Amino acid sequence: MSGLDAIAGIGADRRRGGYSRHLFDDAEQQLREWFVEQAEKRGLSVETDVNTNIWAWWGPPGPGAVVTGSHLDSVPGGGAFDGPLGVVSALEAVDLLRERGFRPRTPLAVVVFAEEEGGRFGVPCLGSRLMTGTINADHARNLRDPDGRTLAEALRAFGADPARIGRDDTALDRIDTVVELHVEQGKGLVDWGHPVAVADSILGHGRWRFRFHGQGNHAGATPIDDRNDPMVPAAQLVLAARRTAAGTPDGRATVGRLVTNPGGTNVIASAVDVHLDARAPRGARDMVQELTGQAREFAAQEGCRVEVVEESFGDTVHFDPALRDRLRGVLDDVPALPTGAGHDAGILAAEKPTAMLFVRNPTGISHAPEEHATAGDCEEGSHALARVLADLAG
Known part of the structure; x- marks a missing residue:
């Protein structure tokens, strides 16, 4: 995928292999800049919320939005696909829909959630947890990274106001439906012999x-x-x-x-x-x-x-069954798979109808440099996401 190729040199970890991209470090900030540039190039309006999640809007921001996207940070020495594939695929889905002359009847947003892996401050899905209020803001402000720096200090250095982090009803009230695409972190699709699946559940963790x-x-x-x-x-x-x-x-x-x-x-x-x-x-x-x-x-x-x-x-997350089945219908009855990996979509599932798409990982390996997805399967994922967004926002 051209988008993944464009960011392949950012955050490469020569010591561990793979990539190390952590909240507000040089690599993660370069990726933020790349995303904003790509979104604005497509005519999307970009804003960063109080919890430093980035939103790119097709249409005016407002209620009833269909939201897609993922994250750009990584675990230490992680793979190239975990997170960025969902962001790149969302941008490519926008391109595909525009090529077809599609115009959303509801707002459509591509989101990049902050600190999904918890690689710097130890709490996974921190951006979505803060947005939904599932982590106490005072507790979050006092989280420390391995160098002893607090999240509050890191936010100030980034240019954000630590006093404003926490549950964001303004952002939540805009969302109608969430669909996150992600590389599969296991071999389920290898066993099924299928390039794309819908998520069924996430293990409690x-x-x-x-x-x-x-x-x-x-x-x-x-x-x-x-x-x-x-x-x-x-x-x-x-x-x-x-x-x-x-x-x-x-x-x-x-x-x-x-x-x-x-x-x-x-x-x-x-x-x-x-x-x-x-x-x-x-x-x-x-x-x-x-x-x-x-x-x-x-x-x-x-x-x-x-x-x-x-x-x-x-706790264990069971994705919205009606939305799951709707996506399976749109995608010609693709498999529905459980996952042991956590995701921002799992946090949002307690607030909004939420679903996930998985793209086949032929190695079955994730959180390691050997994580992979073929160019053909990535393309299948982008097309599947475009079909889903057209159905939900059309």
């Missing part, structure tokens, strides 16, 4: 931080039986997460990040943060409750203590 406190000390001068090493219960928790998830129906538990303090090779850590992602159709919090009990036992055995903080959580 959340993020937790387990902080193990011990006694920092010298790695060479401290005998093994005289240690209170927080890395030991942290390591035990990593293994316990795998066991607990394996015993939970369709459960997933992942430790994707460990942060040690002070972080020296020849230093026994004084504290270790274990960042846990837990997901299940039902019982994600039950898994974490079980793991919390085990973490306390592991910590006590090593003479350490542990604190547990829930950073975000969302």
Whole structure:
């Protein structure tokens, strides 16, 4: 896709591979500028809301809008398609509709949501959570990035007013329907042998931080039986997460990040943060409750203590069945698939009729450089999105 090719050099991560594009960093700001340029080139009117989500309008902004789009940020070392494919496809769908002489009877908007991956401030779908009020604005303002900078400070540096973030009824009142296109983050469409699908549901999921406190000390001068090493219960928790998830129906538990303090090779850590992602159709919090009990036992055995903080959580989302079936009808009865990945559409589903389209990922890999979608399947996705938008806004 020409749009993806145009941004392929932005945020490339030479150390990890793939892309690292995080809220308000140089790469993410370049992508914002690219999106605004592309939207204005198409004659769309652009505005940035109080939560720094960007809106590009075909027609005057107002109630009854059909909204599409996705996000432009990434996880550390992520793939090229997760997020940007939905934005590029939305712009291409606008082009396709115009080529056909289509004119929307209701406003149509392409949106770029901020901080969907939570790669900088740790909370996924932050832009849509703020817009819908599903995260407390005071709590959000005090979120800190890995360098200790608060979201409030980052907003000011970006030129936004941190006092204004939070539930945005002005934006919500304009929306009638939301359709987000996304590369599939799994192999469902490979198994179906189909390039496009409609989403059925999203697994309930959340993020937790387990902080193990011990006694920092010298790695060479401290005998093994005289240690209170927080890395030991942290390591035990990593293994316990795998066991607990394996015993939970369709459960997933992942430790994707460990942060040690002070972080020296020849230093026994004084504290270790274990960042846990837990997901299940039902019982994600039950898994974490079980793991919390085990973490306390592991910590006590090593003479350490542990604190547990829930950073975000969302119940299982079932997309609007009438809208889902309408899209399937428009697209000649394409498959309906569940997903274990979270999306801004999942946050908005509690407020508005919401749907998603998936584009086939032949590797089944996502959040990694090997994430992929063929040019032909991406084109199928853009055409499918155009058909859906024509049906909803025509």
